[in-house]
Amino acid sequence: MPCSPCTIMEYDIYELIQIETGNFLKRMGWPVNSTTDEARVKWKLAMKFLIPMKFDVDRAINLYRAHETIRKTENLDRIWINNPNLIREIQSNKFFSLRQLPNQPLNVYFTAAQVSNGSSTNSLSQQERELISLQALICQLDVATESVEIQNSGLNFIYDMQSCSASQFDMNLSKKILRLVQGNYPAMVKTIFIVSAPKWFKIAYKVTMHSADQMRDVLITHYGYSLNDLPTSLGGSFDAIIDGDNRYQTCLSTIMDSQSICHSYYSLDYQPVTAKPTSNILFFNTDHYHHNQNQDATSSQTPTASVVSSPSKSLVAIVQLRRNHDSSASSSQIRGRKRESSSSTDSEKRRRSNESLIEEEPPKMRSLIYIPQEISSK
Template identity: 35%
Template sequence: MIEDTKDNCHRKVFFCIVKAVKQFIDLCNNTVRRNISHTTAVKFLHARKFDVPRAVSLYEQHEQIRLKECLYNIDPDVEPLRSELQTGKFTILSARDSSGAAIALFTANKHSPLSVTHTTTLQGIVYQLDCALQDTETQKSGLIFIYDMSGSKYSNFDYDLSQKILTLLKGGYPARLKKVLIVTAPLWFKAPFKILRLFVREKLRERVFTVSVPTLSLHIPRKALPIHLGGTQDIDHATWLLYCRKSMTNREDELLANIGQPAINCNSVSDFSGDIITINNHITIGTPIVGTEQTTNGDCIHLGTELNENITVNGVSNSVTSPTSPINNKSSSTIATGTTLVASSAQSTPLTNGVCRGSSTGLTEFWSENPPSSASSGFSDDDSLAGQEGDPKTIEQIVHLVKERGRDGLFREYVEIKSRAPEGTFVHARMRNNLAKNRYTDVLCYDHSRVVLSREDGDDSDYINANFVDGYKQKNAYISTQGPLPKTSQDFWRMVWEQHCLVIVMTTRVMERGRVKCGQYWEPTENSSLEFGNFHVRTISIESNEEYTLSSLELKNIKTEEVRNISHWQFTSWPDYGVPSSAMAMLNFLQKVRDKQAQMVKALGDTWAGHTRGPPIVVHCSAGIGRTGTFITLDICISRLEDVGTADIRGTVEKIRSQRAFSIQMPDQYVFCHLALIEYAVSRGMLKSVDLEGFEEREDDSD
């Protein structure tokens, strides 16, 4: 019974897809008066989730752009297109992302606007996209577009061409554009980027990100990326061009259609009477479909096979999924509700009386694009971290908890946290050529959240002992790192440059208790400078206070001659042992750091197109886990307390430790976070004075 129902469901979806193809072809023929092939029809229907009117609209706009930009009759053997293709500035990578999407790569530093026309460049792009879109997997899973600006200059940038490419991709090309990833965007690009975003519809705008090379792998698996972008793939553009030549490109399907290929007539079910109908080699009907395939109100009901489609026929949206297809590793079922079929990926119920039944959750989720990731170096507008997870408590509840548990109770709580095994691997940190880059052999860097340096000529490693750490409602708000070693100072400044960092927080002294805790990676005297590889670091001014030292630095990239200002904050009142006796010094310091970050982001004006709080703040002590973790924990908890009136100290520490292993190194630091948050609340009038006798700080050695 179940198998019969499945077969019937399959036949129904085949019928409705073919019906959609027929409607598309009829509408297009009436509008543009040209024969449309089945291959083209399915391509455009895929791009608009089988919504026939939207697919027709896409086709019409596509044809208009083709005519306007001279994108017909593309011949790859004719100059200047032949030379344009050989540059390799645009190519389709051989691997796909985890969702099956094809990956297109445009390398900006290979483009010379003065030596090639827009038409030639667009022809080279469309020629290759046409080839990529012959693949049904690309039609179903979509396309990711990488615009690599690494090593590019202003002379490589063509604003008008960029606008034309976006116009083509945003609504004039039959490919589902999943993401646009702009890699290593220089500061001068931020202003035109803001303007370009206005030309993109809002839904696509949410999928446009500016990212660094290190964070690109958070959007696309490393195994699918080329080596120079932090991946493992070799780019073989010559082989790809050969494939393009051999495949059906340049709209040969349209040429065949115009020669007179017959269209499928599906005015009634009897049209199929046992014939085998194949669309794009993967939709086939091989048995007669008997009886009506409509509901009582005349609208098709759909159940899917391998297609997870949301098909619209006659203006009625019908969600489709396979009763046997795994979704999120769980089976799915479907239920008919009127003319719309819906499914749940969370649970499955058996077929009853031959009808697929399940949850009432809509299937639109299966056609929605991947949610926008904020794994960029601060440029994404996405605030993906709600900050409400865990066990939030009001400040009054935190005071009660501290009084109730006492120091010993908080110590035990910290021991529970510390006893958990690390939540990641340390493969790169343990590689032979990276071991010497770790200040301490037992303080290593997680693989999954590490900051990955771009590789330069002669580099044998992209490793630095540093991890991205999320803030309150901000992805990658901090870079938690060790104090630079003399041999890693060059890497440190390269990281600051590549991540566009504005502020560095140092919570240690260079020397403590007769031991070197951090390298001298900047000059401690005014109007003096140091060089580290390709970076020139000049100290412009120094402001010394009782609790901290503020240095204004000028960071110059010797290769590009670009200069940036860096604000360096060294907290000096943390004692050699334990934690500060009063939290106010740290709290005041933290507030000044935040104010400076906001001031510097504001000064960037329209050149900053990212998160309102700016790029990551670099925070380090000696190992990058003790005082560093304490600073970050307090900043997150204070931000949350100010925003929603609650905080979760334990949850915050656990979250930080999942991104930077071993953060909050000592139990006293964990206790200090509680006491400091309470002191902050008192200072802001959130609490009246609180009696916390018995919490004088112990003098344990603490990083």
């Protein structure tokens, strides 16, 4: 009996998923046909990045690399889940997800106003508070996107700016959050809603502006929520703080599962936050470098240079300035002109005077030459 067109289509889609997922794994150098626990996690990880990119392998790999980069840059690659400040932030009403409805994007809520979680947060610096907020946000996103259903349905981001004055608003944190959810996180962000944005708020991202009443109507009429599902800030009766402990326990149990996709980003042990190196490029004058090399031929001393960071395979950018050469050349030209002026005619002097009024073209810098750093140590 011949197969129906629907059955053939389902088979083709399943086969396409298998092929593209295998291609992703091969490109990343991960096991393809292995049945180990690690291989199963890698398979789920590949799916998490392929789904929002509609199984375009190149785009999925670019998203994975961008996501890994931003996690390392913002100290989100090894999160201490037992950090008391992080626990309080997750338990607060600052960031949480609304109830997941069938066949609808997950609606996640974040308030831009600074929320006080006790006196302990007052001892934190501004940078530490931003880090805790980012960690609480990405932790709950990681847990939510473990679900294949949410990976397929995507999410909406509700950014509530009610009661947020200019003095309370953290512009740097807002930029980091929007940069994270806009193209650097493996989830299909359907819409970013900005609630009650003040007049001074300017944004370069494509967002949808609503008042609190309009946002409540959208969630009820378009997405099917009831008032019991909506937070009190939007006119509902849901108190996110009451559900805070359950929210943290859900996060803890999910991320500590070795089979979860996000398990490697978290730790139960204290993780000190270290400053990231800003550069692994060394700049120095090659004239000075070669001058020191010439001195090495007559003495046993070896020149040294200060290195910003010294990974064994980093590159050294050599900038050839030639300042001494340029200055000596210009001084010789001046002396030559003085000698000529003593024996030249008045007409020649006037001609040279007019030529000197023409702005000379500045000397061109030589392009950067990259060589392995091992050469600089020889």
